Amino acid sequence: MSQEQRLELVTRGTVEIIQPAELERVLEEKKKPRAYWGFECSGKQPS
Amino acid sequence: MLRKAALLAQLPGMMHIGTGLVCGTKIKDMIQAGFHFIIFLADWHSMINNKFGGDMEKIETAGEYYKHCFTALGLTEDKVEYIWASELASKPNYWERVIRIAKTITAQRAVRALPIMGRDMKTQDVETASLFYPCMQAADIFEMNLDVACAGIDQRKAHVLAREAGEKLGWGKPVALHTPMLMGLAGVQGSDKGSYDEDSKLSSVIASKMSKSKPENTILLHDSPQLIEEKFRKAYCPPTIVEGNPIIEYYRLLAFHENETVVLRRDQKYGGDMKFSSFSQLEEAYKAEKIHPQDLKANMARILADILRGVRDYFDKHPEPLEQMLKIEAR
Numbered sequence: 407m408s409q410e411q412r413l414e415l416v417t418r419g420t421v422e423i424i425q426p427a428e429l430e431r432v433l434e435e436k437k438k439p440r441a442y443w444g445f446e447c448s449g450k451q452p453s
Numbered sequence: 454m455l456r457k458a459a460l461l462a463q464l465p466g467m468m469h470i471g472t473g474l475v476c477g478t479k480i481k482d483m484i485q486a487g488f489h490f491i492i493f494l495a496d497w498h499s500m501i502n503n504k505f506g507g508d509m510e511k512i513e514t515a516g517e518y519y520k521h522c523f524t525a526l527g528l529t530e531d532k533v534e535y536i537w538a539s540e541l542a543s544k545p546n547y548w549e550r551v552i553r554i555a556k557t558i559t560a561q562r563a564v565r566a567l568p569i570m571g572r573d574m575k576t577q578d579v580e581t582a583s584l585f586y587p588c589m590q591a592a593d594i595f596e597m598n599l600d601v602a603c604a605g606i607d608q609r610k611a612h613v614l615a616r617e618a619g620e621k622l623g624w625g626k627p628v629a630l631h632t633p634m635l636m637g638l639a640g641v642q643g644s645d646k647g648s649y650d651e652d653s654k655l656s657s658v659i660a661s662k663m664s665k666s667k668p669e670n671t672i673l674l675h676d677s678p679q680l681i682e683e684k685f686r687k688a689y690c691p692p693t694i695v696e697g698n699p700i701i702e703y704y705r706l707l708a709f710h711e712n713e714t715v716v717l718r719r720d721q722k723y724g725g726d727m728k729f730s731s732f733s734q735l736e737e738a739y740k741a742e743k744i745h746p747q748d749l750k751a752n753m754a755r756i757l758a759d760i761l762r763g764v765r766d767y768f769d770k771h772p773e774p775l776e777q778m779l780k781i782e783a784r
Contacts, residue, residue, distance in 0.1 A: 412486040419479060419710055421606050422631040424616065429628045432600045433486070441483050441601035442491040442628075443476055444538075444593065447515035448466045448504035 409433055461675055464666050464778055466505070466515040468522045470707070471605075471635035474760065477526045478710050479531065479603060479632055490533045497538040498589060501582045511724045511781045521774040522674055525767035538589075540594055550592040551585065554618045558769060563587050566610040591615035595624050606631040635706060636699040639672040640689035660752055675768060676776075678758035685754035690746040695736050696750065700749050705732050708756050717752045 412433050423429050432439050461467055484490050486591065494516040507513035520535055541547060555563070564579060566587040590611045596601050602612055612629035619626050672681055690700045708715050709732045717727045717735075727744070729735040738744050768775055 407486070410780055415482045415486040416488075416601075418482065419475075419632065419706060420630055422629075422634045424609075424612065424629040424631075428626070429601070429630070432628060436600065438487055438489050439600040440491070440598060441488045441603055442493050442536075442594070442597060442599050443480060443603045444493040444495045445472065445476075445519055446497070446499040446502060446504055447494050447512045447609065448499055448502075450559070453605065 455639075460779060461775060462673060464782060466518070466781070468519065468674045470674065470757070471523055471671075473526055473674045474707055475632055475635050476603075477523065477528065478530060478707075479630075480523075483603070484532055484551075485603075488601070491599075492520075492528065492533050492535050493538065493541075493593060493597075494519060494535060495538045495593075497542055498586060501580075501586050501589075505781070514777050514781055516772040518778050521767070521771065522764070525674075525764040527763070536597065538593065539556050541593060542589075544596065547592060547596055550586050550596060553601070553622060554591045554595075554615075555585075555588040557618045558588065558614060558622045560584060562614065566614045569713055570658075587611045587614055591618050594627050595619060599627050601628045601630055603630045603632070605634050607634060621775060633706065636697075637667065638672070638684055638688040638699055638700050639667075639670050640699045641697045647713065654657045658702070672757065674761060674764045676761070677765075678754075681758050681761075682754040685757075688750060690750055693740055693742050695740060700746075700753055701736065703753050703757070704735055704749075707760065708753065709735075711760055712756075714755070715752075718755070719748050723748070 409430075413430060415424060416429065416433070417426075479524060480490055480492070496512045496516055499505070499512045499515075500507050500509055505515065512514065516537065518604070523533070524530070558566075563586075565583045567579065567583055587610075590608075591614060594615050602615065604612065609629065609631055612627070612631075616626040616629065618624075669684060672684060685700070688700060690698055695701045704715065714730045715735065717729070719725055719727060723745070727738070729738070735744075739749065
C-alpha cells in the first residue's frame with residue numbers, strides 16, 4: 407500500500423487532524439505505528 | 454427474546470451505533486493502514502465519571518460487554534489489542550506520570566478539558582477526582598507509547614492538553630485524530646439546550662449526538678430490523694434540506710463509509726431503484742427533491758439493519774455478556 411493510500415484511509419471521515427504534517431511523518435517513519443481509542447464503559451464514548 | 458430486547462433497550466451502557474460504527478469503522482481503517490491499534494477500556498475513567506454509580510464491578514461487566522461488541526463488529530483480539538485502564542494504572546510509574554502531567558496544567562485548564570459529554574460546564578459541581586481525568590488521559594497516551602490518539606471531536610481539548618504536556622515534559626506530541634459526533638435521530642432540533650462547550654457550534658453538535666437518555670433517539674447495536682425501521686420512521690428528515698438532517702448524515706458517515714455504491718430501493722410506481730456512486734450525488738438528488746424523505750429513511754434503516762446483522766448473530770451465539778449486563782440492574 408502506498409503512503410497516499412495509507413493517509414487516505416487514516417484521514418477519511420475525520421473532522422480534524424492535529425497536525426496533518428505530523429501524521430504524514432508518522433506514516434513515513436513507521437510501518438506499524440501505535441494508535442488507540444479510549445472508551446468509558448458506559449455507552450458514552452470515549453474516555 | 455422480544456422481551457429481552459425491550460429490557461436491553463432500557464439498560465444504561467448499551468452500545469449505540471455512534472460508538473460501534475463511527476469508531477469501529479475508523480479503527481478498521483487504521484488497522485488496514487498498518488497501525489497497531491489499542492482499544493482502551495477506561496474502567497478507572499468511568500469510575501471517576503460515576504458511571505454505574507462508580508461501582509467498579511459493574512463497570513468491569515460493562516467493559517467486557519464492550520469488548521464483545523467490538524469483537525462482534527470484527528475487531529477480534531488478533532486484530533486489536535484490548536487494554537484495561539486498571540491494568541495500565543497498576544504499572545509502577547503510571548501515577549508518577551499523572552502527577553508530572555498535572556504539574557504542567559493549571560486547575561482551570563484541567564476543568565475546561567473535562568469530558569463534557571452529557572454534563573453542563575458548572576465547575577461548582579465538579580468532583581476533585583474529575584481533575585485527574587484529563588491528566589490520566591494524557592498519561593495513558595504516553596504510557597502506551599502512542600503515535601496517534603483517536604477520539605470524537607468532543608475530546609479535542611484533552612488531546613491538545615496532552616500534546617502541550619508532552620512537549621513540556623520532552624515526551625513528544627501525539628497526533629490527535631478526531632471523528633464527527635453522530636447526530637441523534639431527532640436532529641439538532643430534538644436535542645437539549647445544555648452548554649457543553651464555549652464554542653456554540655460544537656456545543657450543539659455534542660448536544661445532538663446520540664444521547665443514551667433518549668432510547669427513541671438512538672440506534673443500539675442490538676436493535677432488531679423492525680425496531681430500526683420504526684425509529685427511522687419517526688426520525689427528523691426535512692424534505693430537500695441536508696444541513697442538520699440526521700438521515701443524510703448517516704448516509705455520509707455510515708452507508709458510504711461501508712459501501713462504494715448505495716442503492717435506494719423504491720417501488721416501480723415511484724420511479725424504481727436509484728443507484729448512487731458517491732455521497733455528493735445522493736445529496737444533490739435529495740436537494741433537488743428527487744428522493745422522498747420516506748424513501749431516504751426506509752432505505753437507511755434497511756442498510757443499517759444489514760450492517761448490524763453480524764452483531765445480532767454474534768450475540769445470538771454468545772448471549773452471556775448481555776445476560777451479565779441485565780444482571781447489573783438487578784444487583
